[in-house]
Amino acid sequence: MSAPLVELRxxxxxxxxxxxxxxxxxxxxxxxxxxxxxxxxxxxSTLMKMLAGAYPIDSGEVRVQGQDVHIxxxxxxxxxxxxxxxxxxxxxxxxxxxxxxFLGRELLTRWNTLDDHRMDAEARKVFERLNKNFRNVRTPxxxxxxxxxxxxxISRAIYFNARILIMDxxxxxxxxEETAMVGRLVRQLKDEGVGIFLITHDMxxxxxxxxxxxxxxxxxxxGAYRTADVTEDEVLGMIIAGKQPEGKAQAHSR
Amino acid sequence: xxxxPHVLRQLAIDWRLVLMGAVLVVTALVFNVLSGGLFLSPxxxxxxxxxxxxxxxxxxVVVLVIVARHIDLSVGSVMGFVGVLIxxxxxxxxxxxxxxxxxxxxxxxxxxxxxxxxxxxLGVPSxxxxxxxxxxxxxxxxxxxxxKTQPVSDVFFQRLGGGFDGAIGVxxxxxxxxxxxxxxxxxxxxxxxxxxxxxxxxxxxxxDALVAAVPALIVVGFVATMNAYQIPTKDAPQGVPIPVLIWxxxxxxxxxxxxxxxxxxxxxAIGGNPEAAALVGIPVRRVTLMLFALMGVLITIAAVVSxxxxxxxxxxxxxxxxxxxxxxAVIGGTALAGGSGSILGSVLGALIMQSIDSGLLLLDISIxxxxxxxxxVLIAAVVFDVVYRxxxxxxx
Numbered sequence: 200m201s202a203p204l205v206e207l208r209x210x211x212x213x214x215x216x217x218x219x220x221x222x223x224x225x226x227x228x229x230x231x232x233x234x235x236x237x238x239x240x241x242x243x244s245t246l247m248k249m250l251a252g253a254y255p256i257d258s259g260e261v262r263v264q265g266q267d268v269h270i271x272x273x274x275x276x277x278x279x280x281x282x283x284x285x286x287x288x289x290x291x292x293x294x295x296x297x298x299x300x301f302l303g304r305e306l307l308t309r310w311n312t313l314d315d316h317r318m319d320a321e322a323r324k325v326f327e328r329l330n331k332n333f334r335n336v337r338t339p340x341x342x343x344x345x346x347x348x349x350x351x352x353i354s355r356a357i358y359f360n361a362r363i364l365i366m367d368x369x370x371x372x373x374x375x376e377e378t379a380m381v382g383r384l385v386r387q388l389k390d391e392g393v394g395i396f397l398i399t400h401d402m403x404x405x406x407x408x409x410x411x412x413x414x415x416x417x418x419x420x421x422g423a424y425r426t427a428d429v430t431e432d433e434v435l436g437m438i439i440a441g442k443q444p445e446g447k448a449q450a451h452s453r
Numbered sequence: 454x455x456x457x458p459h460v461l462r463q464l465a466i467d468w469r470l471v472l473m474g475a476v477l478v479v480t481a482l483v484f485n486v487l488s489g490g491l492f493l494s495p496x497x498x499x500x501x502x503x504x505x506x507x508x509x510x511x512x513x514v515v516v517l518v519i520v521a522r523h524i525d526l527s528v529g530s531v532m533g534f535v536g537v538l539i540x541x542x543x544x545x546x547x548x549x550x551x552x553x554x555x556x557x558x559x560x561x562x563x564x565x566x567x568x569x570x571x572x573x574x575l576g577v578p579s580x581x582x583x584x585x586x587x588x589x590x591x592x593x594x595x596x597x598x599x600x601k602t603q604p605v606s607d608v609f610f611q612r613l614g615g616g617f618d619g620a621i622g623v624x625x626x627x628x629x630x631x632x633x634x635x636x637x638x639x640x641x642x643x644x645x646x647x648x649x650x651x652x653x654x655x656x657x658x659x660x661d662a663l664v665a666a667v668p669a670l671i672v673v674g675f676v677a678t679m680n681a682y683q684i685p686t687k688d689a690p691q692g693v694p695i696p697v698l699i700w701x702x703x704x705x706x707x708x709x710x711x712x713x714x715x716x717x718x719x720x721x722a723i724g725g726n727p728e729a730a731a732l733v734g735i736p737v738r739r740v741t742l743m744l745f746a747l748m749g750v751l752i753t754i755a756a757v758v759s760x761x762x763x764x765x766x767x768x769x770x771x772x773x774x775x776x777x778x779x780x781x782a783v784i785g786g787t788a789l790a791g792g793s794g795s796i797l798g799s800v801l802g803a804l805i806m807q808s809i810d811s812g813l814l815l816l817d818i819s820i821x822x823x824x825x826x827x828x829x830v831l832i833a834a835v836v837f838d839v840v841y842r843x844x845x846x847x848x849x
Binding site for chain 1: 647648650651652653712713714715718721722724725726728729730731732733734735792793
């Protein structure tokens, strides 16, 4: 068994008096897809935003490849190879696809000015890999289709060689063809050894893509199981009632 | 998409700017007819260019402030405060103008950082912070010299504001025009070479040349006009006024910041989607603070030009300027919702505002009616903005 890529231990986070995430421990291994399930407000996105550096952690430990790390900002997370694709895609709608791909990590010339042409050329290569028909890389992304916007968001993770990828409902706004593209991509990244946290409500996605699944309710972890060990009804029971299925072994680690 | 041919789309021309330019030209032609040819005389155009400089300088940076979803209502008051301070340091304290201006710069940056910190760090809306500033710093402008006018007599300093000796002369103006034309060509050539080296397709050479020829012609035409104006008591024509030169330099510098630096890109990203900007790791607060500091720098430049032009610092300096500056930015295509705007647009916007104001003045229209008309022009610009964004699908 390989060492975990990420270990979250006893993570807590409160907003005001509300415990958004309460003593959650979870791990992720190289080449593994862990689906993170639960109602809206269960704390999945908050947990992932802490890993991505968007929210500070109140208490608890994070280990990346066995090392204790302190993630205080998105930059810290990026340095550790943690990339996120948010449900909202986190795109600046007024900027073009190239600018969005490199947002916050622009390529610079030796005079410290933006190297637009190099970014343009590099971006075209990545977009090409994800969608052969993606040509209008220089129009503001607000004019792009949902699928193309998703390509821009995903290309960030790919270009910067994510080792740990957080996908927050990546297929929520997509058509069937684009959903299939995301599925292929998840499998491909998995083969390359990337660890993926997949936040989703979509049961077919969970059973088609994930190796393990973890369910959260009211900020607490209900349980973590091998996807192959549980049925859809049992998963729904955990999400809705917070009830652990009887006679199934938990799998907090692979 | 619009039925624009493919080659034209490749050029990434900002059609909105082209339209603004057309509006300016039409405005000028209409006033020229109505005023019996006075409007397009070199003297009038020289004066318009010179008068627009102060508002134009501040408008360039206000564009960025609005792009970042902020506003600055205190620009006129802060400029008044800093202007009187610089004039007082020169007149009453006897400082050299360079030292006085640097002191003014330090104070302006301090004021801007104070307002910026309240906005960026504490999250107080910039509208409220700068509305308070609008009043406070007007008061401060009064306090500096106890309301007394501070004359400025340094001859070199006075030239910065234009006026009798405030232009660079015919030869220097032509040299400047030639240098700019060469620069436009060089810039285009460098861009083509860079694109080619990364395998990015280039538009045909003739098209690029045509597009580069437009600004070149504008520059040459402008310099020719400025060189055609001669003050009757002088033995040589004026050439480009120094305040216009400063404004041009400011506009070029800010355009560079917008297009070539991370800071500029981050300002637009923050304006487009503040949450996304924070999520990808852009230091939103630091960028906002830097933006306000930049504001302080440009307000100082405007204050210097302004007191040099008036040959004095008075406590009413810059009163009501915030309206003209914001109007120039908005007429120039800056969306008040943030995320879009251009420096060149603010230049055109400021010129349109000043042209209408001067044109109405030439036609001897009363100040009351002038205000009514200019206010409605601003509203027309915003209406146009709303309709334009709806038609092109760019929801603001």
